[in-house]
Amino acid sequence: MNAPAAPAPRAARLALAGLVALTLVALLWEWLLAPLRPGGSWLVLKAAPLAALVPAALRGARRALQGLTLLLPFYVAEGVVRGLSEAGRHAFVAWTSALIAAATFVALLAWLRAARAGPGRPR
Numbered sequence: 001m002n003a004p005a006a007p008a009p010r011a012a013r014l015a016l017a018g019l020v021a022l023t024l025v026a027l028l029w030e031w032l033l034a035p036l037r038p039g040g041s042w043l044v045l046k047a048a049p050l051a052a053l054v055p056a057a058l059r060g061a062r063r064a065l066q067g068l069t070l071l072l073p074f075y076v077a078e079g080v081v082r083g084l085s086e087a088g089r090h091a092f093v094a095w096t097s098a099l100i101a102a103a104t105f106v107a108l109l110a111w112l113r114a115a116r117a118g119p120g121r122p123r
Contacts, residue, residue: 011107026097069112
């Protein structure tokens with residue numbers, strides 16, 4: 001039985017750090033930093049899918065990482081739309097979220113590509 005291919009360590013670290021950071025930003029965005037309504041909003045639940053994927057992503061579970069690649073574009077889109085339509089602190093938090101989500105997406109793709117190619121396999 002072959003040993004699993006070692007993922008690109010830098011891309012893996014960046015993707016995992018981005019996932020944790022995006023989860024925290026999504027949680028704090030609608031709870032404390034810039035809620036849609038004063039006192040918080042039900043939009044805080046948008047952090048739940050990300051938080052659910054954190055343990056599996058930390059283990060390097062391929063299905064969780066693939067699912068994350070499908071979720072991240074929605075977080076990028078929300079950040080861009082709210083960054084363009086809101087002002088002040090709200091726009092700053094939205095753009096920060098969009099930037100983290102985009103960087104996480106790129107790192108995640110690099111990680112999955114390195115894991116797929118593995119040692120001795122053509123790219």
